[in-house]
Amino acid sequence: MIKMEPRQESSPWMPYVSPLLAGVLTLVTGAILFAALGQDPLFALKTVLITPISDAYGVGELFVKAGPILLCALGLSVAYRANVWNIGAEGQLLMGGLAGSALAVQFTDSEGLWLLPAVLLCGMVAGMLWAALAALLKTRFNTNEILTTIMLNYIAFNLLQYCVHGPLKDPHGFNFPESAMFADAARLPLLMEDARVHLGIILALAAAAAVWVLLGKSFLGYQIQVLGRDSRAAKMAGFKEKRLVWLVLLLSGGLAGLAGVGEVAGPIGQLVPQISPGYGYAAIIVAFLGRLHPVGVTLASILMALLFMGGEMVQIELNLPLALVGMFQGMLLFYLLACDVLILYRIRWVSPPATQTL
Amino acid sequence: MNSDSKLEDLPVASAQGGLPMPSRLALRGITKQYPGCLANDRVDLDIKPGQIHALLGENGAGKSTLMKIIYGLVKPDRGQLYWRGNPMQIADPSHARSLGIGMVFQHFSLFETLSVTENIALALGTPAREMKTLSRKIADVSRKYGMTLNPERLVHTLSIGERQRVEIVRCLVQDIKLLILDEPTSVLTPQEVDTLFVTLRQLAEEGCSILFISHKLNEVQALCDGATVLRGGRVSGSCNPQAETPSSMARMMVGDDTPIATEYVKVEGGAPFLTIHGLNKSTHDPFGTHLKNLQLQVRSGEIVGVAGVAGNGQEELLAALSGEEPVREGDCIRLGDQAIGHLPPDQRRRLGVAFVPEERLGRGAVPTMSLRDNGLLTGFLQGLVQNGMVQTQKTEAFARSIIDRFKVKAGGTHSQAKSLSGGNLQKFIIGREILQNPKLLIAAHPTWGVDIGAAVAIHEALIQLRDQGAAILVVSEDIDELFQISDRICAICHGELSPLRATAHTTIEQVGRWMAGDFVEDAA
Missing domain, CATH: 3.40.50.300 (P-loop containing nucleotide triphosphate hydrolases)
Structure with missing residues (x-):
């Protein structure tokens, strides 16, 4: 008989083993699924995980996708540490892309060095403002931020659709729902000649280092974590709860906004209806998979980027639907949450108790 | 189980476990293992009909687990329970109640917005048409045992002591054979304790057995005629409390190597440091307590104790003092000559x-x-x-x-x-x-739920801090503790503070009256 019993102290190593275990279980389940679909499971897994990064271009593309995911997930990690459940990275990302584009299309002929920083800043501020709506509702009216941020995602998406079909549409674009191409001065510079990888990944890694200092070294980060683990202790110690809620929401909104503007000013170069294949949602999984720690989140965002690429690859190579990406993401989170039970509990095999006789 | 035969309170054949006495309840070799903790280790216990039996032990000694086993909330890993001579496995609390076992928990399980009768009806599963009968029965029972209780009152209007009566009456309206009381006196004023004891003695005379769980030795000595002492999950001794002294029972509870409470010198203190003047505060909690015009001074180098039954405004007072719930008129709370009532906790900490x-x-x-x-x-x-x-x-x-x-x-x-x-x-x-x-230490219930060794260490640390010149305010429900460590003492009741007196010039009875809200005769 299997028995779960609570551990006296949470396991010190299980938080690190759990994501690995979840990864293995996801691969095994994925292999079974591919076999059921009539594919050679090993070949299919190779198509998902190895084929996409088998050349320099692929590796570059990996970092193109990992950048925005990492930026979003870093912000979410900080917010989740404070028990602020920001589900709105996607919306904040879209608003960042939208606002950055709105500025960039005003200066399509500019060569000014100021343009790129201004565009990036504009995107960040837009993401922060979008998150500020949730912060205001939460601190003022005690509204649940999970609901408000999700709803703001839909509003952001439709606002973007309206703008790209309306005010921001390229007047010389043959009525395609696209903005004009940005000036080169508004684009993130490329890091390699023959790949699309750009400055965004450097910004994301710098953000990871900053978040590491914030959470691991600073007193502010300590306050955030006390608030998340035990809000009454935070109150007892005199930490300002509302100020911290504002801070984490603005931070995660700003980073998501930067991710969004990084997409339009990076690989895309203009505003299009689809600037994110769901990076903001994937970042939620990445944040948990990376244990809300900047190093873990960095590794997890690379894995998530690989899954996005692998999904496209199976679509091309094996003729399987792109929905497979979502399924792998879902399995990963599902197994992770299941394995996380082992942090607080351990499994014991016990022999069934002998039936008592009177 | 197989309890067809009538064996009520008769000696039992030794073949079934060798019980020497006619016991209402007998436990043999009860063992319960929790992860990392052996809560009960081969515990034996005998309670005779009409006996008031004490279960003594420090926190963590296994008292709670044992009573939960008797009440069917926890299943023992090993061991046997005998109910009126029959081996019995108690499946759950409703089974226990059907056998005539009733229990009053330390934390009450009452619905605040329902009346006394409705609360009891809920527990008994009484159909609505019998509510009138039940209500009459409650009134009868409460009169018979000297526990004044109006069946129509809503629970949130009752004091803690009255709520406890509801819990006891809930057991008594059924046919009760064994009443388990978990630390019943911790929520009562000394006077209420006396009233409770009268009721319990009357019940025992009528043949009801009582299991009285406590760590207060003088109460056990006043009330009980049998005691089982637990230490570290094991029975460390059985005795007749009448034949023991509190300190000999304390030794059984803590073992030989732990220091037991000592006496501390009372001091006068220096200049007033913390001054509470005309503090009023209303609460957002519908069941909270409003603070009314509080006056209190704590001098440097003294300990002031605030006694009181839980829920009389202690939480609100402490939150106002710590800064978790600052007050608008900052002048109500002063540190030296600085108003601090409006400051948040961290700024108060900066001031010591x-x-x-x-x-x-x-x-x-x-x-x-x-x-x-x-x-x-x-x-x-x-x-x-x-x-x-x-x-x-x-x-x-x-x-x-x-x-x-x-x-x-x-x-x-x-x-x-x-x-x-x-x-x-x-x-x-x-x-x-x-x-x-700190220049001022505010401590809420500093030794609540703490073993005696740690409590002594904490008291000594507080005394030492006092002697270094700090002002100390201790809020506690443990009146013995307050008499032991505080230099001046007062009580809080319904959000009002009693006069403050030197501990040496007051008595437990007087503080008990204060805890019940009777300040008038002392105000002059």
Whole structure:
């Protein structure tokens, strides 16, 4: 008989083993699924995980996708540490892309060095403002931020659709729902000649280092974590709860906004209806998979980027639907949450108790 | 089980476990293992009909587990329970109630917005058409046992003592054979305790057995005619409390190597440091207590104790003092000549205020954080943070010095707060505050749920801090503790404070009257 019993102290190593275990279980389940679909499971897994990064271009593309995911997930990690459940990275990302584009299309002929920083800043501020709506509702009216941020995602998406079909549409674009191409001065510079990888990944890694200092070294980060683990202790110690809620929401909104503007000013170069294949949602999984720690989140965002690429690859190579990406993401989170039970509990095999006789 | 045959209160054939006495309830070899803790280890217990039997032991000795086993809430791993001579497995509390076992928990399970009758009807599953009968029965029972209770009153209008009566009456309206009371006196004033004892003696005379769980030895001596002492999950002794002294029973509870409470010298104190003047505060909690025109002064170098039954405004007073719920008129609370009532907790700490909250796990300390990080929780003003960055080594040293100076038993500074026992965590929290050299320490229930050894250590630390010249305010429900350590004492009732008297010039009876809200005769 299997028995779960609570551990006296949470396991010190299980938080690190759990994501690995979840990864293995996801691969095994994925292999079974591919076999059921009539594919050679090993070949299919190779198509998902190895084929996409088998050349320099692929590796570059990996970092193109990992950048925005990492930026979003870093912000979410900080917010989740404070028990602020920001589900709105996607919306904040879209608003960042939208606002950055709105500025960039005003200066399509500019060569000014100021343009790129201004565009990036504009995107960040837009993401922060979008998150500020949730912060205001939460601190003022005690509204649940999970609901408000999700709803703001839909509003952001439709606002973007309206703008790209309306005010921001390229007047010389043959009525395609696209903005004009940005000036080169508004684009993130490329890091390699023959790949699309750009400055965004450097910004994301710098953000990871900053978040590491914030959470691991600073007193502010300590306050955030006390608030998340035990809000009454935070109150007892005199930490300002509302100020911290504002801070984490603005931070995660700003980073998501930067991710969004990084997409339009990076690989895309203009505003299009689809600037994110769901990076903001994937970042939620990445944040948990990376244990809300900047190093873990960095590794997890690379894995998530690989899954996005692998999904496209199976679509091309094996003729399987792109929905497979979502399924792998879902399995990963599902197994992770299941394995996380082992942090607080351990499994014991016990022999069934002998039936008592009177 | 097989209880067809009538064996009521008769001696039982020894073949079934060798019971020597006609017991209402007998336990043999009860063992219960929890992960990392043997809660009960081969416990034997006998309660005779009409006996008032004490179950003594410190917190964590296994009293709660044992009574939960009797009441069917927990299944023992090994051992046998005999009910009126028959081996019995009690499946769940409703089975226990059907056998005639009733239990009054330390924390009441009553619906505040329902009447007394409705609450009892809910527990009994009484159909609505019989409510009138039940109501009459409640009135009868409460009159018979001297527990005044109006069946139509809504529970939230009742005092704590009256709520306890509801719980007891709930057991008595059924055919009760064994009444289990878990620390029943901890929520009562000394006068209410006397009334309760009269009721319990009357019940016992009528043949009802009573299992009285407590750690207050003088009460056990006054009431019980049998006692079983638990220590570390095992029976460490059985005795007749009438033939023992409180200190000999205390020895059985704590063992030979733990110091038992000593007497402390009372002092006068110096200049007034904390002044509460005309503090009024209304609460948002519908069942909270409004504070009414509080006046209180704590001098440097003295301990002032605030007695009172839980829920009389202690929480509100403490929140106002700690700054968790600042008051608008800052002048109501003054530190020296500085108004602090409007300041948040961290700014009060800067002025030398330290605070030990009631809940140690989940307010006083973050359960899942290490002791090192928990030291930082309130110690951040001690140079542990520079330029916004946590100084890891200093934080480590601070936690280490708390652990060393206050002999906190822990794996190290990396141990999670939740892995410590209540007493050790409380020593850590009090140590954390004392090491900051506060000018004013506010401590809520400093030894609640703490073993005797830790309680003595905590009291000594408070006395030492007092002698260094700090003002100390202790709020506690344990009146014995307050008489032991405080230099001046008062009581809080319905959000009002009684007069403040030197402890040496008052009596437990007088403080008991204050706890019941009777200040008038003393006001002059």
